Amino acid sequence: MLTPPRVTLANLPTPLQPLDRLSEKMGVRIWIKRDDMTDTVACGNKIRKLEYSVGQALEENADVLVTWGGVQSNHCRATAAVAARLGLHAHLLLRGRKPESSDGNLLLDTILGADVNFLDPATYQAMDETYERFSAEYADKGLKTFRIPVGASDEIGLWGYINCAEELKQDFNNAGIEPDAIVSATGSGGTLAGLIIGNALHQLETQIYAFNVCDDEAYFVAKIGEDFERWQDRYQSTLDRSQLTINVIDGYVGPGYGRATPQVFQTIHEVAQLEGIVLDPVYTGKAFDAMLQQIRTGRFSGMNDLVFIHTGGIYGLFPQKDEIIKAI
Numbered sequence: 001m002l003t004p005p006r007v008t009l010a011n012l013p014t015p016l017q018p019l020d021r022l023s024e025k026m027g028v029r030i031w032i033k034r035d036d037m038t039d040t041v042a043c044g045n046k047i048r049k050l051e052y053s054v055g056q057a058l059e060e061n062a063d064v065l066v067t068w069g070g071v072q073s074n075h076c077r078a079t080a081a082v083a084a085r086l087g088l089h090a091h092l093l094l095r096g097r098k099p100e101s102s103d104g105n106l107l108l109d110t111i112l113g114a115d116v117n118f119l120d121p122a123t124y125q126a127m128d129e130t131y132e133r134f135s136a137e138y139a140d141k142g143l144k145t146f147r148i149p150v151g152a153s154d155e156i157g158l159w160g161y162i163n164c165a166e167e168l169k170q171d172f173n174n175a176g177i178e179p180d181a182i183v184s185a186t187g188s189g190g191t192l193a194g195l196i197i198g199n200a201l202h203q204l205e206t207q208i209y210a211f212n213v214c215d216d217e218a219y220f221v222a223k224i225g226e227d228f229e230r231w232q233d234r235y236q237s238t239l240d241r242s243q244l245t246i247n248v249i250d251g252y253v254g255p256g257y258g259r260a261t262p263q264v265f266q267t268i269h270e271v272a273q274l275e276g277i278v279l280d281p282v283y284t285g286k287a288f289d290a291m292l293q294q295i296r297t298g299r300f301s302g303m304n305d306l307v308f309i310h311t312g313g314i315y316g317l318f319p320q321k322d323e324i325i326k327a328i
Ligand SMILES: Cc1ncc(COP(=O)(O)O)c(C=O)c1O
Pocket: 044, 045, 074, 075, 151, 153, 185, 186, 187, 188, 189, 190, 191, 192, 280, 283, 284, 311, 312, 313, 314
Protein backbone atom coordinates (compact mmCIF):
# COMPACT_ATOMS: atom_id res chain seq x y z
CA MET A 1 0.00 0.00 0.00
CA LEU A 2 1.19 3.56 -0.73
CA THR A 3 1.71 5.94 2.17
CA PRO A 4 0.53 9.55 2.03
CA PRO A 5 2.64 12.66 2.67
CA ARG A 6 2.11 13.96 6.19
CA VAL A 7 3.07 17.05 8.16
CA THR A 8 3.23 16.65 11.94
CA LEU A 9 0.87 19.13 13.60
CA ALA A 10 -1.16 17.53 16.40
CA ASN A 11 -0.05 16.78 19.96
CA LEU A 12 -0.24 13.00 19.85
CA PRO A 13 -1.01 10.60 21.36
CA THR A 14 -3.97 12.19 23.09
CA PRO A 15 -4.94 10.76 26.51
CA LEU A 16 -7.52 8.00 26.93
CA GLN A 17 -9.30 8.60 30.23
CA PRO A 18 -11.94 6.68 32.18
CA LEU A 19 -15.05 8.66 33.19
CA ASP A 20 -15.34 7.12 36.66
CA ARG A 21 -18.31 8.95 38.11
CA LEU A 22 -20.39 8.85 34.95
CA SER A 23 -19.55 5.17 34.42
CA GLU A 24 -20.77 4.33 37.90
CA LYS A 25 -24.00 6.16 37.23
CA MET A 26 -24.57 4.46 33.85
CA GLY A 27 -23.48 0.92 34.83
CA VAL A 28 -20.94 0.56 32.00
CA ARG A 29 -17.32 1.71 31.89
CA ILE A 30 -17.08 4.77 29.63
CA TRP A 31 -13.72 6.03 28.41
CA ILE A 32 -13.00 9.23 26.56
CA LYS A 33 -10.32 9.75 23.93
CA ARG A 34 -9.24 13.35 24.40
CA ASP A 35 -8.95 14.55 20.82
CA ASP A 36 -10.11 17.90 22.17
CA MET A 37 -6.47 18.10 23.34
CA THR A 38 -4.78 17.72 19.94
CA ASP A 39 -3.88 21.45 20.06
CA THR A 40 -5.15 24.67 21.64
CA VAL A 41 -6.27 26.80 18.70
CA ALA A 42 -6.46 23.99 16.10
CA CYS A 43 -7.88 21.50 18.63
CA GLY A 44 -10.31 18.70 17.81
CA ASN A 45 -10.47 16.04 15.14
CA LYS A 46 -9.71 18.22 12.13
CA ILE A 47 -6.02 18.70 12.87
CA ARG A 48 -5.48 14.93 12.54
CA LYS A 49 -6.96 15.03 9.04
CA LEU A 50 -5.14 18.24 8.17
CA GLU A 51 -1.81 16.54 8.84
CA TYR A 52 -2.52 14.64 5.62
CA SER A 53 -4.45 17.26 3.59
CA VAL A 54 -1.80 19.87 4.26
CA GLY A 55 0.95 17.28 3.78
CA GLN A 56 -0.43 16.84 0.26
CA ALA A 57 -0.77 20.63 -0.22
CA LEU A 58 2.89 21.14 0.69
CA GLU A 59 3.92 18.34 -1.66
CA GLU A 60 2.09 20.21 -4.43
CA ASN A 61 3.79 23.51 -3.44
CA ALA A 62 0.52 25.25 -2.60
CA ASP A 63 0.48 28.73 -1.07
CA VAL A 64 -3.20 29.04 -0.16
CA LEU A 65 -5.48 26.52 1.56
CA VAL A 66 -9.05 27.01 0.38
CA THR A 67 -11.80 25.28 2.32
CA TRP A 68 -15.42 25.78 3.33
CA GLY A 69 -18.08 25.05 5.92
CA GLY A 70 -20.61 26.73 8.21
CA VAL A 71 -20.02 30.12 9.82
CA GLN A 72 -19.00 28.33 13.05
CA SER A 73 -16.99 25.62 11.28
CA ASN A 74 -14.40 23.98 13.55
CA HIS A 75 -12.69 22.66 10.45
CA CYS A 76 -12.29 26.15 8.93
CA ARG A 77 -10.90 27.50 12.21
CA ALA A 78 -8.41 24.61 12.43
CA THR A 79 -7.37 25.20 8.79
CA ALA A 80 -6.84 28.90 9.51
CA ALA A 81 -4.66 28.02 12.51
CA VAL A 82 -2.60 25.43 10.63
CA ALA A 83 -2.09 27.77 7.66
CA ALA A 84 -0.81 30.54 9.92
CA ARG A 85 1.47 28.11 11.74
CA LEU A 86 3.05 26.94 8.47
CA GLY A 87 3.34 30.35 6.80
CA LEU A 88 0.56 29.55 4.31
CA HIS A 89 -2.59 31.55 3.65
CA ALA A 90 -6.14 30.32 4.42
CA HIS A 91 -9.21 31.33 2.44
CA LEU A 92 -12.50 30.27 4.03
CA LEU A 93 -15.79 30.13 2.15
CA LEU A 94 -18.52 30.19 4.78
CA ARG A 95 -22.15 29.26 4.19
CA GLY A 96 -24.53 31.99 5.29
CA ARG A 97 -24.69 35.66 6.19
CA LYS A 98 -22.05 37.61 8.03
CA PRO A 99 -23.18 37.72 11.69
CA GLU A 100 -23.49 41.05 13.45
CA SER A 101 -20.61 40.18 15.73
CA SER A 102 -17.81 37.63 15.44
CA ASP A 103 -17.81 34.95 18.11
CA GLY A 104 -16.33 31.49 18.72
CA ASN A 105 -14.66 29.97 15.68
CA LEU A 106 -15.33 32.98 13.44
CA LEU A 107 -13.56 35.29 15.86
CA LEU A 108 -10.53 32.98 15.76
CA ASP A 109 -10.63 32.85 11.93
CA THR A 110 -10.31 36.62 11.91
CA ILE A 111 -7.57 36.74 14.55
CA LEU A 112 -5.64 34.10 12.59
CA GLY A 113 -5.69 36.26 9.47
CA ALA A 114 -7.79 34.02 7.22
CA ASP A 115 -9.62 35.61 4.30
CA VAL A 116 -13.32 34.98 4.77
CA ASN A 117 -16.22 35.17 2.30
CA PHE A 118 -19.84 34.62 3.28
CA LEU A 119 -21.66 32.81 0.49
CA ASP A 120 -25.35 32.65 -0.36
CA PRO A 121 -26.76 29.11 -0.66
CA ALA A 122 -26.56 28.97 -4.49
CA THR A 123 -22.91 30.08 -4.66
CA TYR A 124 -22.01 27.70 -1.84
CA GLN A 125 -23.84 24.84 -3.55
CA ALA A 126 -21.96 25.47 -6.80
CA MET A 127 -18.63 24.92 -5.00
CA ASP A 128 -16.72 23.61 -8.04
CA GLU A 129 -17.33 26.86 -9.91
CA THR A 130 -16.87 29.01 -6.83
CA TYR A 131 -13.56 27.37 -6.00
CA GLU A 132 -12.32 27.78 -9.61
CA ARG A 133 -13.15 31.48 -9.49
CA PHE A 134 -11.18 32.08 -6.28
CA SER A 135 -8.37 29.83 -7.47
CA ALA A 136 -8.05 31.82 -10.73
CA GLU A 137 -7.86 35.08 -8.76
CA TYR A 138 -4.95 33.70 -6.73
CA ALA A 139 -3.28 32.33 -9.87
CA ASP A 140 -3.31 35.88 -11.33
CA LYS A 141 -1.25 36.90 -8.31
CA GLY A 142 1.15 33.99 -8.84
CA LEU A 143 -0.24 31.94 -5.93
CA LYS A 144 -1.25 28.30 -6.03
CA THR A 145 -4.34 27.11 -4.16
CA PHE A 146 -5.05 23.71 -2.63
CA ARG A 147 -8.66 22.63 -2.18
CA ILE A 148 -9.65 20.92 1.07
CA PRO A 149 -13.27 19.68 1.06
CA VAL A 150 -15.77 20.16 3.89
CA GLY A 151 -14.34 18.70 7.08
CA ALA A 152 -11.26 17.46 5.15
CA SER A 153 -13.40 14.38 4.57
CA ASP A 154 -11.95 12.85 1.44
CA GLU A 155 -9.59 9.98 0.69
CA ILE A 156 -6.62 12.04 1.92
CA GLY A 157 -8.12 13.27 5.20
CA LEU A 158 -9.30 9.74 6.04
CA TRP A 159 -5.77 8.93 7.08
CA GLY A 160 -6.16 11.08 10.20
CA TYR A 161 -8.50 8.60 11.86
CA ILE A 162 -6.91 5.52 10.33
CA ASN A 163 -3.86 6.69 12.23
CA CYS A 164 -5.97 7.39 15.33
CA ALA A 165 -7.23 3.78 15.25
CA GLU A 166 -3.62 2.60 15.44
CA GLU A 167 -3.07 4.96 18.36
CA LEU A 168 -6.20 3.61 20.08
CA LYS A 169 -4.87 0.08 19.77
CA GLN A 170 -1.83 1.14 21.77
CA ASP A 171 -4.05 3.01 24.28
CA PHE A 172 -6.14 -0.15 24.81
CA ASN A 173 -3.00 -2.23 25.38
CA ASN A 174 -1.70 0.33 27.87
CA ALA A 175 -5.02 0.40 29.75
CA GLY A 176 -5.44 -3.38 29.55
CA ILE A 177 -8.89 -3.17 27.97
CA GLU A 178 -10.62 -4.64 24.93
CA PRO A 179 -13.44 -2.16 24.28
CA ASP A 180 -16.67 -3.46 22.79
CA ALA A 181 -17.45 -0.20 21.03
CA ILE A 182 -15.95 3.10 19.90
CA VAL A 183 -18.48 5.92 19.57
CA SER A 184 -18.25 9.30 17.84
CA ALA A 185 -20.26 12.04 16.19
CA THR A 186 -20.40 12.13 12.40
CA GLY A 187 -20.81 15.33 10.39
CA SER A 188 -18.90 15.05 7.12
CA GLY A 189 -18.07 11.38 7.54
CA GLY A 190 -14.26 11.38 7.55
CA THR A 191 -13.72 10.62 11.22
CA LEU A 192 -16.10 7.68 11.09
CA ALA A 193 -14.72 6.36 7.79
CA GLY A 194 -11.15 6.59 9.09
CA LEU A 195 -12.04 4.78 12.30
CA ILE A 196 -13.87 2.04 10.38
CA ILE A 197 -10.98 1.50 7.96
CA GLY A 198 -8.46 1.73 10.81
CA ASN A 199 -10.41 -0.82 12.84
CA ALA A 200 -10.10 -3.28 9.96
CA LEU A 201 -6.49 -2.42 9.04
CA HIS A 202 -5.11 -2.50 12.57
CA GLN A 203 -7.38 -5.26 13.87
CA LEU A 204 -8.86 -3.47 16.84
CA GLU A 205 -11.61 -6.07 16.90
CA THR A 206 -14.23 -3.67 18.09
CA GLN A 207 -17.34 -2.04 16.63
CA ILE A 208 -17.44 1.59 15.55
CA TYR A 209 -20.72 3.49 16.07
CA ALA A 210 -21.52 7.07 15.12
CA PHE A 211 -24.43 9.39 15.73
CA ASN A 212 -25.13 11.68 12.79
CA VAL A 213 -25.59 15.38 13.59
CA CYS A 214 -26.95 16.16 10.10
CA ASP A 215 -28.26 14.25 7.06
CA ASP A 216 -29.22 10.60 7.69
CA GLU A 217 -27.90 7.07 7.86
CA ALA A 218 -28.27 6.42 4.09
CA TYR A 219 -26.27 9.55 3.30
CA PHE A 220 -23.34 8.48 5.49
CA VAL A 221 -23.33 4.88 4.29
CA ALA A 222 -23.07 6.16 0.69
CA LYS A 223 -20.48 8.86 1.51
CA ILE A 224 -18.24 6.48 3.45
CA GLY A 225 -18.48 3.88 0.68
CA GLU A 226 -17.42 6.46 -1.94
CA ASP A 227 -14.56 7.84 0.15
CA PHE A 228 -13.37 4.31 0.85
CA GLU A 229 -13.28 3.47 -2.87
CA ARG A 230 -11.28 6.59 -3.67
CA TRP A 231 -8.91 5.83 -0.80
CA GLN A 232 -8.50 2.23 -1.94
CA ASP A 233 -7.75 3.37 -5.51
CA ARG A 234 -5.38 6.14 -4.62
CA TYR A 235 -3.30 4.23 -2.06
CA GLN A 236 -3.71 0.78 -3.62
CA SER A 237 -5.06 -1.00 -0.57
CA THR A 238 -6.15 -4.61 -0.71
CA LEU A 239 -8.72 -4.04 2.03
CA ASP A 240 -12.16 -5.05 0.81
CA ARG A 241 -15.42 -3.15 1.29
CA SER A 242 -16.93 -6.34 2.78
CA GLN A 243 -14.50 -6.04 5.72
CA LEU A 244 -16.09 -2.74 6.78
CA THR A 245 -19.17 -2.39 8.99
CA ILE A 246 -20.84 1.01 9.01
CA ASN A 247 -23.00 1.59 12.11
CA VAL A 248 -24.70 4.98 11.93
CA ILE A 249 -27.38 5.49 14.56
CA ASP A 250 -29.92 7.91 13.16
CA GLY A 251 -32.56 9.90 15.02
CA TYR A 252 -30.58 12.36 17.13
CA VAL A 253 -30.23 15.39 14.83
CA GLY A 254 -32.89 17.08 17.00
CA PRO A 255 -34.03 20.56 15.89
CA GLY A 256 -31.41 20.59 13.09
CA TYR A 257 -27.70 20.83 12.36
CA GLY A 258 -26.04 23.15 14.85
CA ARG A 259 -29.11 23.36 17.07
CA ALA A 260 -29.46 21.39 20.27
CA THR A 261 -32.31 20.52 22.62
CA PRO A 262 -32.21 21.68 26.28
CA GLN A 263 -31.42 18.04 27.16
CA VAL A 264 -28.16 18.18 25.16
CA PHE A 265 -27.13 21.32 27.05
CA GLN A 266 -28.01 19.58 30.33
CA THR A 267 -25.82 16.61 29.38
CA ILE A 268 -22.95 18.99 28.54
CA HIS A 269 -23.44 20.53 31.99
CA GLU A 270 -23.58 17.15 33.72
CA VAL A 271 -20.41 15.78 32.07
CA ALA A 272 -18.58 19.03 32.80
CA GLN A 273 -19.57 18.96 36.48
CA LEU A 274 -18.93 15.25 36.99
CA GLU A 275 -15.74 14.87 34.97
CA GLY A 276 -14.27 18.31 34.21
CA ILE A 277 -14.65 17.69 30.46
CA VAL A 278 -16.51 20.14 28.25
CA LEU A 279 -18.41 18.87 25.20
CA ASP A 280 -19.84 21.07 22.43
CA PRO A 281 -23.49 21.55 21.41
CA VAL A 282 -23.08 20.82 17.65
CA TYR A 283 -21.21 17.49 17.63
CA THR A 284 -19.85 15.90 20.78
CA GLY A 285 -22.58 16.99 23.22
CA LYS A 286 -25.27 15.76 20.84
CA ALA A 287 -23.53 12.44 20.21
CA PHE A 288 -22.66 11.91 23.87
CA ASP A 289 -26.23 12.60 24.93
CA ALA A 290 -27.43 10.15 22.24
CA MET A 291 -24.98 7.54 23.52
CA LEU A 292 -26.35 7.91 27.07
CA GLN A 293 -29.90 7.50 25.75
CA GLN A 294 -28.86 4.37 23.85
CA ILE A 295 -27.15 2.95 26.95
CA ARG A 296 -30.38 3.50 28.88
CA THR A 297 -32.48 1.76 26.23
CA GLY A 298 -30.14 -1.22 26.06
CA ARG A 299 -28.26 -0.86 22.73
CA PHE A 300 -24.90 -1.43 24.44
CA SER A 301 -26.10 -3.91 27.06
CA GLY A 302 -23.67 -6.70 27.91
CA MET A 303 -20.74 -4.47 26.91
CA ASN A 304 -17.99 -3.70 29.43
CA ASP A 305 -16.03 -0.82 27.94
CA LEU A 306 -17.20 1.95 25.61
CA VAL A 307 -14.83 4.55 24.21
CA PHE A 308 -16.22 7.94 23.20
CA ILE A 309 -14.04 10.04 20.90
CA HIS A 310 -14.08 13.66 22.05
CA THR A 311 -13.60 15.31 18.69
CA GLY A 312 -13.41 18.85 20.10
CA GLY A 313 -15.57 21.83 19.14
CA ILE A 314 -15.30 23.87 22.34
CA TYR A 315 -15.28 27.23 20.54
CA GLY A 316 -18.75 26.43 19.18
CA LEU A 317 -20.11 26.79 22.72
CA PHE A 318 -19.60 30.53 22.92
CA PRO A 319 -22.04 31.64 20.18
CA GLN A 320 -24.71 29.56 21.97
CA LYS A 321 -24.13 30.96 25.45
CA ASP A 322 -27.68 32.27 25.86
CA GLU A 323 -29.25 28.88 24.99
CA ILE A 324 -26.90 27.09 27.41
CA ILE A 325 -27.61 29.41 30.31
CA LYS A 326 -31.35 29.09 29.68
CA ALA A 327 -31.20 25.28 29.63
CA ILE A 328 -29.04 24.52 32.69
C1 LIG B 1 -16.06 18.96 16.96
C2 LIG B 1 -16.41 18.05 15.84
N1 LIG B 1 -16.73 16.79 16.13
C3 LIG B 1 -17.08 15.92 15.16
C4 LIG B 1 -17.14 16.30 13.84
C5 LIG B 1 -17.55 15.28 12.84
O1 LIG B 1 -16.44 14.80 12.16
P1 LIG B 1 -16.53 14.45 10.62
O2 LIG B 1 -16.77 15.76 9.91
O3 LIG B 1 -15.23 13.86 10.31
O4 LIG B 1 -17.67 13.54 10.45
C6 LIG B 1 -16.80 17.62 13.49
C7 LIG B 1 -16.85 18.13 12.11
O5 LIG B 1 -17.71 17.93 11.31
C8 LIG B 1 -16.42 18.52 14.52
O6 LIG B 1 -16.09 19.78 14.24
